[in-house]
Amino acid sequence: MILIGGVGCYADEKVFSCSDLRAEKEKTYGFHLSQLSETQIDAKSKEIDAYWKRLQAAGPLGISCLKEMLQAEKTDHNFQFDGASFLYQLDKSPDSLNLVRDALGQADFQETDPANYLSLAQELGQRGLDIQSLASRLLLYPNAVIHIPEHSLDLDSDTAALFLYGSMEPAPASKALIGQLQAPEPFVRAAAAHLLAEQLTEEAYRALSQWKGLAEVKEDYRRNDIQSVMKYQAPDAADFANLKWSREQVLQILAGLPHTRKEFDDVMSTKGAEFDKQMREKKLSQTDLAKVVAESEPIYGIADHVSFQNAAVGALKAEDLGTLRDARRRALYNVSDESLSEYLAYTQVMIRLINRLDLFKDYRTH
Numbered sequence: 001m002i003l004i005g006g007v008g009c010y011a012d013e014k015v016f017s018c019s020d021l022r023a024e025k026e027k028t029y030g031f032h033l034s035q036l037s038e039t040q041i042d043a044k045s046k047e048i049d050a051y052w053k054r055l056q057a058a059g060p061l062g063i064s065c066l067k068e069m070l071q072a073e074k075t076d077h078n079f080q081f082d083g084a085s086f087l088y089q090l091d092k093s094p095d096s097l098n099l100v101r102d103a104l105g106q107a108d109f110q111e112t113d114p115a116n117y118l119s120l121a122q123e124l125g126q127r128g129l130d131i132q133s134l135a136s137r138l139l140l141y142p143n144a145v146i147h148i149p150e151h152s153l154d155l156d157s158d159t160a161a162l163f164l165y166g167s168m169e170p171a172p173a174s175k176a177l178i179g180q181l182q183a184p185e186p187f188v189r190a191a192a193a194h195l196l197a198e199q200l201t202e203e204a205y206r207a208l209s210q211w212k213g214l215a216e217v218k219e220d221y222r223r224n225d226i227q228s229v230m231k232y233q234a235p236d237a238a239d240f241a242n243l244k245w246s247r248e249q250v251l252q253i254l255a256g257l258p259h260t261r262k263e264f265d266d267v268m269s270t271k272g273a274e275f276d277k278q279m280r281e282k283k284l285s286q287t288d289l290a291k292v293v294a295e296s297e298p299i300y301g302i303a304d305h306v307s308f309q310n311a312a313v314g315a316l317k318a319e320d321l322g323t324l325r326d327a328r329r330r331a332l333y334n335v336s337d338e339s340l341s342e343y344l345a346y347t348q349v350m351i352r353l354i355n356r357l358d359l360f361k362d363y364r365t366h
Contacts, residue, residue: 240314
């Protein structure tokens with residue numbers, strides 16, 4: 001038995017050519033899930049699994065053939081999504097990643113689980129690809145409830161899109177969202193304004209200060225979030241009375257926080273394990289444990305670390321906003337409630353810092 005790409009392939013098994021793989025693809029795909037019974041879906045799933053195992057067993061020829069099929073395919077959205085997902089597993093070269101993005105952008109949310117779309121799109125964004133087209137697709141998916149089973153997490157369309165726009169560099173993300181303020185659909189304009197407010201860039205503040213559509217935003221949560229960003233709110237001086245960390249220490253801690261799965265695992269097995277051991281030995285209640293976390297130095301991220309957040313707001317300078325934006329972007333290392341909590345914690349620190357320094361005053365109400 002020969003192992004090719006992790007798939008078992010017997011030496012006497014037929015070797016597929018690209019024409020064979022294309023012909024089998026035509027037999028396997030071309031279906032619509034909505035037209036299949038549960039029995040038919042089960043049978044089709046087995047057929048699809050067998051097809052991708054054969055393609056992977058074809059090695060480099062299979063990858064090359066898959067690229068050709070994805071480039072040629074224009075209408076079979078199920079194949080485009082499955083092919084993009086499979087190619088991403090096999091080949092992460094720049095050309096392949098661009099092809100994955102372009103094929104993924106054709107996904108039909110009536111046929112494809114949007115949670116899988118979101119996770120793959122977010123990974124592409126973390127790898128530095130331009131995912132504007134993928135993010136904007138979610139704005140056209142109003143009233144969505146996207147379920148992430150690994151984390152028992154339900155996302156509305158705004159929050160799902162936040163994972164993608166939040167993974168992008170601030171300048172292109174702001175530019176893309178500013179363009180969506182002129183979209184023909186009112187719900188797209190409202191979602192874009194809501195997400196644009198989260199960007200907290202000068203371009204975002206300028207555009208929102210000139211935007212005439214706030215009165216048309218029907219949803220209270222969107223309107224309230226936009227208004228809270230656009231209105232100066234005086235900080236509470238008591239929060240900064242006794243800072244536990246200096247500016248240099250805050251920046252050093254931020255630089256040392258994990259932002260990939262491997263980094264998290266490393267920290268979990270070292271600093272995290274030691275902290276957990278200390279807490280078990282103290283036998284603290286959940287209330288007391290929360291108080292300890294609130295006062296302690298961050299290990300995994302800044303969420304729930306109240307004293308550190310106050311130090312960041314009280315000690316950082318205007319030029320440090322870029323550092324906070326970068327840390328916030330990198331905190332979205334996957335689609336999870338933990339990543340979302342980190343992103344929102346950074347957002348609140350940035351808003352409070354902007355208020356303390358009264359930044360972007362030309363665009364905000366006082």
